[in-house]
Structures are given as structure tokens and as C-alpha cells.
Amino acid sequence: MSKSHVSERTMAAAAVSAMLSEHLPLETALEQQIHQQSGTSPEMRGRAHEIVVGTIRHMALLEATLTRFMQKDLKAKHHYVRAVLLTALYQAQFMRTPIHSAVDEAVKLVKQQPRDHNLSGFVNAVLRRSTEVELSTTWSAVKDPLKRLATRYSHPLWLVKRWEKRLGMEATEARLAAANAQAPLTLRIHTPKVTVADYLAAAKQAEIEVTVCPEAEETLMLPQGAKVATLPGYSNGWFAVQDRAAQAVARLLAPQAGEAILDACAAPGGKSAHLVALGGAGVVITALDSAQQRLERMGENMARLGIRSQVKLRCADATQPIEGLFDRALVDAPCTGTGVIRRHPDIKWRRNPSGLAEVVKQQQQILQSVAAAVKPGGLLVYATCSLEPDENEQQVARFLKEHPQWKRLPLEAGMAGILPEWIDSAGDLRTEPATHGVDGFYAARLIKDANH
Ligand SMILES: C[S@@+](CC[C@H](N)C(=O)[O-])C[C@H]1O[C@@H](n2cnc3c(N)ncnc32)[C@H](O)[C@@H]1O
Secondary structure, X not given: OOHHHHHHHHHHHHHHHHHHHHOOOHHHHHHHHHHHOOOOOHHHHHHHHHXXXXXXXXXXXXXXXXXXXXXXXXXOOOHHHHHHHHHHHHHHHHOOOOHHHHHHHHHHHHHOOOOOHHHHHHHHHHHHHHOOOOOHHHHOOOOXXXXXXXXXXXXXXXXXXXXXXXXXXXXXXXXXXXXXXXXXXXXXXXXXXXXXXXXXXXXHHOOOOOEEOOOOOOEEEEOOOOOHHHOOOOOOOOEEEOOHHHXXXXXXXXXXXXXXEEEOOOOOOHHHHXXXXXXXXXXXXXXXXXOHHHHHHHHHHHHHOOOHHHEEEEEOOOOOOOOOOEEXXXXXXXXXXXXXXXXXXXXXXXXXXXXXXXXXXXXXXXXXXXXXXXXXXXXXXXXXXXXXXXXXXXXXXXXXXHOOOEEEOOOOOOOOOOOHHHEOOOOOEEOOHHHHOOOOOEEEEEEEOOOO
């Protein structure tokens, strides 16, 4: 076995272990490992990323399969052993890693840990048996239909129950399957920097297959995927990576040069950058975010796209009164993120019903204070990447009821950059990964009475 092979498995197991014990987000846990390991190559980091994402995506199914072959429970303090078992089983079951290689490597990793080395025989026995079974035998043995879905598609039961109550079994299963699928790589060509025609020519020359999306010529999909930093024009700021539904949101605000524009929850800046591209050279965005570190990353992103001077970064809490008055405001609210689980599978394990209630309250406060900072006759777009009605239409309905000076401005079929099937019966944007193949987003356009 090559040295690099050992390291990517070590990195993956250590990252999953940190997620289990410290409840770290997936990307943070991986970044920590990358910093701790010296001499890792981009390829090795890419493979470690693949193992961690896949393990977290299928975690409940892997866990249930391992449990079938455990004579005794693994104590919580053995989170590293648990992580080694999960990542090894993922590799054997989903990545076609030869069983003997996955098992031997796992045993070796556990033996190297002074605290866990006496569990190496246990790891060997459990993995030998669990790598040999069909995973379908794990979920098909679960009698309760909702628990069976939760096991098969590795989602928390509370979320499966919640979705089933609203959608029924069939649509819930489709949603769960879509949440486990690989999300496509989509770009927004940053047209202030390069024309779409020139970008397509550069991609052709680099022999990269691209598809122009039907809603907008600047929205390109790369069906084969790619390493983003190696794509043409990355360091020149020719494109931003952004899902099709996320791109639809900024289009709803339609900023105009000379107007005061607010992006109230702006970092890392995907939509602010798009607003600059839509508004043209004269547009200036006030970009607020309460997380300083995320704003710093946003500053780097804006610099890469060459629009640093058009985006004024401000670290502020948007639940509090906002300085200034704006013609148009975007609230891309903090949310549960249930519409983007296919991109961030750790989301499903990091949320719970009380967290949902908290985020709904926070969204309500942000919406109110941003609304107060919009001029009479001004426009507000409220958006989330959540599929939960509490965060979406119910949030907007409550706001409209309590603020009679605001009205919904329904989207119209035929709007530039928006597919008609993305517009729901109330005139809001609503996308669903299972039916539209894009991330799950919600957005409502709200307009303030000119006399208030
Ligand atoms: C969905 S993300 C925004 C994504 C961003 N609009 C983009 O397109 O790249 C939500 C953001 O809200 C920020 N946030 C959370 N609570 C906030 C608050 N009270 N005030 C301002 N920003 C907040 C988070 O730090 C996070 O960056």
C-alpha cells in the first residue's frame, strides 16, 4: 500500500472522529486535518474529502450495518474507533476498495492509537462481517416504514417524519434519494470580467465539457465535474461556483445603478457578487454579516472577482436596527439548509427541532429590522436554502400579516433567468432537488407601500 493511501484514510478517519466528538462541521474538521498533516497532495486531500462526505452521507446505514455484528456496544469515548469502522465500511461498500485492504488498514489505524489498540480484534471481526453483506439487508429488516426510510437514506428520523407528514411516502422517498445524490458543478460566468462566448471558447480549448442552462446563458453546468481552481479563468475571476437556484435569487432583486442596495446576510458573497454583475459598474452593495471570519473570506472572494470596491463590507448583527435606508434589500437568511443536504450532508446531523425553532425566530427578527431599513416603495427579497415551510412561506405570511405596509410582488412566468416551473402558486420561487435537479431554495419578493 502506498504511503499516500495510508494518509488519506488516516485524515478521513480523524476528521470523522472530530465530527463525532466535537460536533465540528465537515469542512472545518477536514481543514483541521489538512493543517495537521504535512506533505499532503491536492489529490490525497480530494480523496480524503470524498471518503468523509460519503461516510457522513450514508452514516446511519453504515452504523446500523456495523451494529448488526457487534457483540457489545462501542462506548462513546471510542469515537476514533467508530470513525475508523465507518470510513472503512464506506470505502469497502461504496468505493470498491478491496475488503482485505479496507479491513487491514482499519486494524492498523486502531493499533496505532494507545487508547484504542486493545480494540483491534473487535474492529477486525466487525468489519470482516459487515463488509461482506449487502447493505439492503440492513434496511429491509427494519419493520417500521419511516424508520426503514431513515436507515436506507441515512437521515434523522425527526426529519423523515416531518417530511412524510407533509408530502406522503413517495415524495419523501424521492426527496431523500435526491439529498443523497451527487450535486452537479455549476458556474455563474462573471460577465463584468469575461463574455459568455469567450468563456465557452476557453472551456472548449481546455477540453472541458460545459452545458448552457436553459434559464440563463451565463449559467453553465459541468457534467463531468472538475477541480474548480484548475478551470480556465479561476484566478482572473471569470466565474463563481453557484447552484442554479442560488443564481435565481439575486435576479429577483434586479438592482439598478445609482440605487442603495443592502445584502443583509452576505458572506461569503455569492449573491453580492451576482448583484454587482446584474447592476453593472455603477452599483454599490452594502454587505452585512455578523460573522467576521466569513466576511474576511468574502473580502478575498470579491477581490478574486475584481469587485472589492463595489461591495462595502460591514460586520453587523442584522437582528438589530440597521444604519442607512435602501432602495432594495436581500435577506439570504441563516436557515436549516435542508435544501442543500446533497452538497453538505453533515447538515442533516447538525439540525434538530429546537434548532429549527431558534432559526425561525432569528429569521423573523432579521426580516423585521431589514424591512425597517427599506425606503417607501422599496423592494425586499427574502430567501432561504431550506425546504421547511416554517422558514419560508409561513415566515413571509406572518410578516405580511404584521406589516400591512408590505405586499407580496409575485414572480411572473417568463421572468429572465427564472424557469416557470420554479414559481409556486403564490408567486414565490420554490425549487426542490428531487423534482428540479437544483438546490432547494425559497424566495419571496416583497414591496413596501410608497406612502410609508
Ligand atoms: C445563507 S448564508 C448567506 C450566503 C450568502 N448570501 C451568499 O450568497 O454567499 C447566511 C449568512 O447569514 C449570516 N448571519 C447569521 N446571523 C446573522 C445576523 N444576525 N446578522 C447578519 N448576518 C447573519 C451568517 O454568518 C451567514 O454568512
